[in-house]
Amino acid sequence: MPNRYDIPKYAKACVLTEPGRFEIRDDVEVRLPGKHEVLCKIRAVAICGSDPEIFRGDLAGTWPPAYPFVAGHEWAGEIVAVGEGVTEFHVGDRVAGEAHKGCGYCDNCKKGRYTICLNYGKTETGHEHYGFIVNGAYGQYQTYSIRSITKIPDPVSFEEAAMCDTAGVALHGLELSGITPGGTVAIIGPGPIGLCAMRLAKAMGAARIIVIGRGSRLSSAQKLGADICVDFTKEDPVEAVRRITGGLGVDEAFECSGAKGTFNQAVRMVRKGGKVVLLGVATDDVVEELPFKYVTHNEIAIFGSRANPNVSWKVLNLMATGQLNVKDLITHKFPLENFADALDTFVNRKENAVKVVILPNGEI
Numbered sequence: 001m002p003n004r005y006d007i008p009k010y011a012k013a014c015v016l017t018e019p020g021r022f023e024i025r026d027d028v029e030v031r032l033p034g035k036h037e038v039l040c041k042i043r044a045v046a047i048c049g050s051d052p053e054i055f056r057g058d059l060a061g062t063w064p065p066a067y068p069f070v071a072g073h074e075w076a077g078e079i080v081a082v083g084e085g086v087t088e089f090h091v092g093d094r095v096a097g098e099a100h101k102g103c104g105y106c107d108n109c110k111k112g113r114y115t116i117c118l119n120y121g122k123t124e125t126g127h128e129h130y131g132f133i134v135n136g137a138y139g140q141y142q143t144y145s146i147r148s149i150t151k152i153p154d155p156v157s158f159e160e161a162a163m164c165d166t167a168g169v170a171l172h173g174l175e176l177s178g179i180t181p182g183g184t185v186a187i188i189g190p191g192p193i194g195l196c197a198m199r200l201a202k203a204m205g206a207a208r209i210i211v212i213g214r215g216s217r218l219s220s221a222q223k224l225g226a227d228i229c230v231d232f233t234k235e236d237p238v239e240a241v242r243r244i245t246g247g248l249g250v251d252e253a254f255e256c257s258g259a260k261g262t263f264n265q266a267v268r269m270v271r272k273g274g275k276v277v278l279l280g281v282a283t284d285d286v287v288e289e290l291p292f293k294y295v296t297h298n299e300i301a302i303f304g305s306r307a308n309p310n311v312s313w314k315v316l317n318l319m320a321t322g323q324l325n326v327k328d329l330i331t332h333k334f335p336l337e338n339f340a341d342a343l344d345t346f347v348n349r350k351e352n353a354v355k356v357v358i359l360p361n362g363e364i
């Protein structure tokens, strides 16, 4: 029986070979950690909404820059080897990952805003974007910078910790606007990020959450804790929010869908002095017309929110204390060998799939 920390020379990974094609290989070299890096055995990795376009090759040349490539960035696992200069982490530590590693020295990185690193994409500066620009977590092992990992508190499982990225994306957006204690929040788009935003807004003191969506995802939101659900196929969401809030509008609105028209709706459903946060990733062709004077005269603040800087420890602690439940957002689990089924389940929302998790080293 090999020790759980024995490091094989080669391991299994889901390898993208060209746009739209991938295969499960068992001959992918396991890279040993360099300075300030650790080698992790990946225990759980969740499929992200951004993964399907990487698999299709919609952004080939950028994400990924070249083939073969290993995607995946929402992972948790355990450290099996540490590189030179690593003092805070040890073999056996359970850690959760982040996709972004800033260069560390640009003006934005120095301010802690490393997901908008000024050296984005220039790996020679030390910038890395795991699963997008450099190889990621859809495999049994991967090396990571210690900047991109956070220790997992004991009560949190690997599967839950794989939700650290999604929950962190939501929390970063909520931190940008703040949440009004006792206030009302609107969430547009009850996907995994929207559902995490819904729960985190409650944890941060919001009194009422209105979720706007349709179909099975809206029913999920209802089951998972939304106070009021608005089906946009049946009712104009701006009118509905105005009606629910007695004409006032919500304190904060979080756009989590990236769909056309929803930015404008978010602006029109917040109260005077309200805040709009854009978390959904729209495609380049989504261009919105906004009411210029309305935004000015009502002092509506608009925030773009990218990824999850400096929040991993916060969401992991909220998971550990039960203030953020993510267990019921994980609807499906698959071994790495069944990656095609996993992707199909996620993309086509089969069996009301919300979050689909891959277990590259088998059941935990």
Ligand SMILES: [Zn+2]
Pocket (backbone or CB within 6 Å): 048, 049, 050, 073, 074, 165, 166
């Ligand atoms: Zn993600």
Ligand SMILES: [Zn+2]
Pocket (backbone or CB within 6 Å): 102, 103, 104, 105, 106, 107, 108, 109, 110, 114, 116, 117, 118, 119, 120
């Ligand atoms: Zn930087």
